[in-house]
Amino acid sequence: MKMRKNMMAALSCAALTVGLATAGQAATWDMPTPYPDKTFHTQNIIEFAKDVETATGGALTIKVHSAGSLFKHPEIKNAVRGGQVPVGEFFLSRLSNEHAVFGADSQPFLATNYDDAENLWNAQRGVVAKLLDKQGLMPLFSVPWPPQGLYTKKEIKTVDDLKGIKFRAYNATLETFAKKIGAAPTQVEVPDIPQAFATGRVEAMITSPSTGANSKAWDFVTHFTDIQAWVPKNIVVVSKKAFRKLDKATQDAVLAAAATAEKRGLEMSKKETSEKIQIMKDNGVIIVTPSAELMTGLKAVGAEMLVDWQKDAGAEGEELLKNYQK
Numbered sequence: 001m002k003m004r005k006n007m008m009a010a011l012s013c014a015a016l017t018v019g020l021a022t023a024g025q026a027a028t029w030d031m032p033t034p035y036p037d038k039t040f041h042t043q044n045i046i047e048f049a050k051d052v053e054t055a056t057g058g059a060l061t062i063k064v065h066s067a068g069s070l071f072k073h074p075e076i077k078n079a080v081r082g083g084q085v086p087v088g089e090f091f092l093s094r095l096s097n098e099h100a101v102f103g104a105d106s107q108p109f110l111a112t113n114y115d116d117a118e119n120l121w122n123a124q125r126g127v128v129a130k131l132l133d134k135q136g137l138m139p140l141f142s143v144p145w146p147p148q149g150l151y152t153k154k155e156i157k158t159v160d161d162l163k164g165i166k167f168r169a170y171n172a173t174l175e176t177f178a179k180k181i182g183a184a185p186t187q188v189e190v191p192d193i194p195q196a197f198a199t200g201r202v203e204a205m206i207t208s209p210s211t212g213a214n215s216k217a218w219d220f221v222t223h224f225t226d227i228q229a230w231v232p233k234n235i236v237v238v239s240k241k242a243f244r245k246l247d248k249a250t251q252d253a254v255l256a257a258a259a260t261a262e263k264r265g266l267e268m269s270k271k272e273t274s275e276k277i278q279i280m281k282d283n284g285v286i287i288v289t290p291s292a293e294l295m296t297g298l299k300a301v302g303a304e305m306l307v308d309w310q311k312d313a314g315a316e317g318e319e320l321l322k323n324y325q326k
Helices: 002-025 040-055 073-081 092-097 100-106 114-133 172-180 190-198 209-214 240-244 248-282 292-324
Strands: 027-032 060-065 087-091 137-144 149-152 166-169 184-187 205-207 223-225 233-239 286-288
Touching: 040 060, 040 137, 040 233, 040 248, 060 248, 073 087, 073 092, 073 137, 073 233, 087 092, 092 100, 092 172, 092 233, 100 114, 100 172, 100 292, 114 137, 114 233, 114 248, 114 292, 137 240, 137 248, 149 209, 166 172, 166 205, 172 184, 172 292, 209 248, 233 240, 233 248, 248 286
Parallel strands: 027 060, 027 087, 166 184, 223 286
Antiparallel strands: 087 233, 137 233, 149 205, 149 223
């Protein structure tokens, strides 16, 4: 009888402990991101997690799962939406199949430097927030990649030099771009880039100096042409349901840490651009300033795609461009 009473007491104590945890005394959020620890986006998110834990006195801990270890890149947004995790990071324009507005920052030659990219996000943020709100999601912050450059196994002097090349695509916009320049697009995620080149699945790509240097591009390409095609962004989103479970002080701490992360991430991205290009140069990649003929051809494709994008983006796209052009 005494043993039974002790067991009942222990169970009651365990139940009380679980009750306190679920009542919001302390919480742990699992946060998936598709990029390795050495990627500056992941480093920024690790700092974001530290800021949240410090500001909340440990009331909220964010455990970062990098390199697609918890969910693969294409699964992250829906994992947050479905409540499998409360927060996650992904490449914003991956959602362009859902609505064209999500892919505005990946429109070729719409915004090609950091100032333009910041203005575009300011114009895009409200529209993106409305669309995500319908899915029970809320944006916390967004950080740009360095301007995108062209990686190839030979020098590219004109758009015609890209015809027939197997081209890495990471979203619908880049897939369309590849087709319009006569290349053959193939979907390849960041961790798979070296193997894709090694096996001949791809022969060229447009991506940031970060991804190029981190993937050791010098092992599989010879040229980096600095076309600065666009400045795409990653976005960190949170489940509104999970966010509402936090008390007001914790919510404010998360939002403040997010604002800091957005500013810090921008500066990290700028620093990253020059450092990673230099690393590639030091490892033998030929850094090429694009010819006028190449840029004319690429920008013509970009202008054509923007017309199509405006049709697809509808009223939301019109609102975004109006805000951007102010």
